[in-house]
Amino acid sequence: MADVTSSTQRDATQRPEIDRNAIAIALHRRSRRFGLFFWIPMVWLIVVAVACIFAPFWGLPPADEIDWVYIQSPPVEGHPLGTDNLGRDLLSRIVWGGRVSLTVGFAAPFIGVGLGLILGLIAGYYRGWADEVIGILIDAWLAIPGLVILLLFSVVFGGSLFMVCVSLGLLFIPTAARITRAATLNYATREFVLAAKAMGASDIRILRKEVFPNIIWPLIAFVLIDIPIAIVVEGSLSFLGLSVKAPTPSWGGIIAEGREVLSTSPHIAMVPTVVMFLTVLSFNLVGDAIRRRLADVREGAI
Amino acid sequence: MGDIILDVRNQKTAFVTARGMAQAVDGVSFTLERGRTLGVVGESGSGKSVLSRSIMRLLPSNALVPADSRVILNGRDLTRMTETELRRLRGPEVAIIFQDPMTSLNPVLTIGRQITEVLTFHMGLKRRAARDRAIELLRAVGLPQPDVRVDQYPHQLSGGMRQRVAIAIAIACEPDLLIADEPTTALDVTVQAEILDLLQRMVRDRNMAMILITHDMGVVAGRCDDVAVMYAGRIVEKAPVRDLFHHTRMPYTAALLASIPKITDPPHRKLDAIEGRPPDIINPPPGCPFAPRCLRADAGCDAEKPVLAGTSRHQWACLNPLGEEAPA
Numbered sequence: 001m002a003d004v005t006s007s008t009q010r011d012a013t014q015r016p017e018i019d020r021n022a023i024a025i026a027l028h029r030r031s032r033r034f035g036l037f038f039w040i041p042m043v044w045l046i047v048v049a050v051a052c053i054f055a056p057f058w059g060l061p062p063a064d065e066i067d068w069v070y071i072q073s074p075p076v077e078g079h080p081l082g083t084d085n086l087g088r089d090l091l092s093r094i095v096w097g098g099r100v101s102l103t104v105g106f107a108a109p110f111i112g113v114g115l116g117l118i119l120g121l122i123a124g125y126y127r128g129w130a131d132e133v134i135g136i137l138i139d140a141w142l143a144i145p146g147l148v149i150l151l152l153f154s155v156v157f158g159g160s161l162f163m164v165c166v167s168l169g170l171l172f173i174p175t176a177a178r179i180t181r182a183a184t185l186n187y188a189t190r191e192f193v194l195a196a197k198a199m200g201a202s203d204i205r206i207l208r209k210e211v212f213p214n215i216i217w218p219l220i221a222f223v224l225i226d227i228p229i230a231i232v233v234e235g236s237l238s239f240l241g242l243s244v245k246a247p248t249p250s251w252g253g254i255i256a257e258g259r260e261v262l263s264t265s266p267h268i269a270m271v272p273t274v275v276m277f278l279t280v281l282s283f284n285l286v287g288d289a290i291r292r293r294l295a296d297v298r299e300g301a302i
Numbered sequence: 303m304g305d306i307i308l309d310v311r312n313q314k315t316a317f318v319t320a321r322g323m324a325q326a327v328d329g330v331s332f333t334l335e336r337g338r339t340l341g342v343v344g345e346s347g348s349g350k351s352v353l354s355r356s357i358m359r360l361l362p363s364n365a366l367v368p369a370d371s372r373v374i375l376n377g378r379d380l381t382r383m384t385e386t387e388l389r390r391l392r393g394p395e396v397a398i399i400f401q402d403p404m405t406s407l408n409p410v411l412t413i414g415r416q417i418t419e420v421l422t423f424h425m426g427l428k429r430r431a432a433r434d435r436a437i438e439l440l441r442a443v444g445l446p447q448p449d450v451r452v453d454q455y456p457h458q459l460s461g462g463m464r465q466r467v468a469i470a471i472a473i474a475c476e477p478d479l480l481i482a483d484e485p486t487t488a489l490d491v492t493v494q495a496e497i498l499d500l501l502q503r504m505v506r507d508r509n510m511a512m513i514l515i516t517h518d519m520g521v522v523a524g525r526c527d528d529v530a531v532m533y534a535g536r537i538v539e540k541a542p543v544r545d546l547f548h549h550t551r552m553p554y555t556a557a558l559l560a561s562i563p564k565i566t567d568p569p570h571r572k573l574d575a576i577e578g579r580p581p582d583i584i585n586p587p588p589g590c591p592f593a594p595r596c597l598r599a600d601a602g603c604d605a606e607k608p609v610l611a612g613t614s615r616h617q618w619a620c621l622n623p624l625g626e627e628a629p630a
Binding site: 199 | 358360363388389390391392393394397398400402405406407408409410411419420423424468471472474475
């Protein structure tokens with residue numbers, strides 16, 4: 001509160017009154033501050049992200065290198081998290097597997113929201129038959145079970161990382177399109193859109209410059225929700241062997257391999273599970289905090 | 303007499319609604335010369351705003367305009383233009399200022415962005431040049447600290463300031479015709495005069511023509527050259543402003559003028575409201591639309607729809623106009 005000075009002059013002899021403004025400002029700042037439930041998960045996410053992005057530079061043994069001396073070993077020197085049942089370094093596999101999980105976690109929502117954004121903008125802005133057709137397409141798409149689509153993609157494209165991202169992304173399209181459409185409907189009839197039209201702006205220009213900046217916030221919130229979902233779904237797919245192919249490690253894959261020796265070496269399955277749990281939880285907590293902040297900003301702007 | 307900028311001929315605009323066709327603008331014709339201001343007055347629902355949007359060709363998709371309606375701007379017929387041609391014209395040739403500056407500015411873009419937007423795509427200015435020009439425009443419309451304001455968002459500005467920004471955007475491309483659709487209705491009374499003075503100055507300095515739409519007779523009195531009074535989608539009287547006030551012919555205009563409270567009135571005097579309501583434009587009466595509310599109406603008024611008559615200077619649509627012996 002030191003930086004907030006009283007705006008009114010007071011008699012020096014009078015007992016210093018508590019400055020109401022200062023309290024209000026301080027309370028406001030406190031309410032705006034990100035708490036520990038933001039920063040602890042954020043630090044974890046940064047650690048995970050840095051570890052995965054710069055995986056080749058840590059001097060870890062290659063994720064598929066077999067150490068014949070230590071097979072299915074608990075943590076020992078040289079293998080800080082031990083080795084799996086084939087003698088591969090668990091830490092290295094988790095780090096390299098994280099690259100797959102995080103790639104899918106970010107790429108899938110962006111693919112889904114990107115395509116859903118285009119469909120939703122068209123439907124919400126032009127209305128009429130475009131809205132009808134897109135609405136029917138989305139309903140049809142929702143009627144197909146997601147698992148079938150994922151299975152189909154993994155069968156046809158055989159576990160390429162890109163196709164895993166695409167297939168997961170496709171599942172996010174309907175919700176993203178609906179959110180975009182609803183938000184677009186809200187803004188497309190506003191007077192500033194008419195004003196832009198009156199100044200000669202084309203439809204694409206209006207969508208890009210007038211509507212899009214207004215609807216970006218709900219979409220960001222949606223992406224923040226989808227990232228952990230994508231990570232979990234990718235983990236499940238890997239567990240079922242429907243994601244990237246062995247020997248490429250992924251968190252779900254490592255858990256699946258560890259399952260076979262769960263009774264003798266539980267750490268092989270447990271460590272990647274815990275890592276994944278913490279990462280997903282962190283994404284959720286951080287996403288929540290950011291969403292709340294965005295809501296504040298939006299309210300302030302109106 | 304200067305050159306004619308706008309020539310509207312028999313503009314009719316109807317909307318398809320669930321109840322039927324609503325004839326919002328019903329055969330409006332007028333011309334407007336460079337440097338002159340036409341006031342369009344009428345109560346709510348008289349078709350003033352629809353007329354302005356019809357001129358801009360900014361009508362919603364359920365609007366119907368018959369093929370014989372013409373809007374000729376600078377010698378070119380807007381009704382025959384494609385959407386692409388219209389887009390090139392909106393801004394550099396015709397611009398509009400809306401009633402409520404709270405809603406006509408985008409809340410998430412800085413006002414600088416909203417002005418430079420227009421400058422970059424109509425005038426082909428580069429980023430820096432556009433920004434400098436935007437600051438210049440903001441200074442021209444009397445916004446204090448334009449170099450600071452240019453980076454602010456609409457919510458950081460007061461209503462009057464926002465309307466100044468809207469005016470800056472409208473005049474950014476030096477249009478020949480400026481339509482001001484109730485530009486001061488949403489503003490504080492004290493700011494109204496400032497904004498109207500500003501508009502008047504802009505029109506004079508830049509030699510534009512302006513259509514000033516309002517429901518306020520007082521706004522029209524000091525600032526327009528000609529006045530058109532609209533009722534139920536039609537122009538019912540059109541005259542130079544002095545003639546309209548001093549030689550009123552149409553009973554509706556007279557009733558509008560009488561409804562303005564006078565400063566000399568005793569306190570607590572009952573306001574002279576016009577009895578009744580405007581006609582239903584979906585099922586309009588066969589005769590004069592004002593006849594049911596008119597004190598001078600007779601049987602003829604209910605049967606026959608009057609057309610604009612009189613001299614080219616002063617026209618009125620009435621069978622029993624004021625200032626004439628009522629036929630026996």
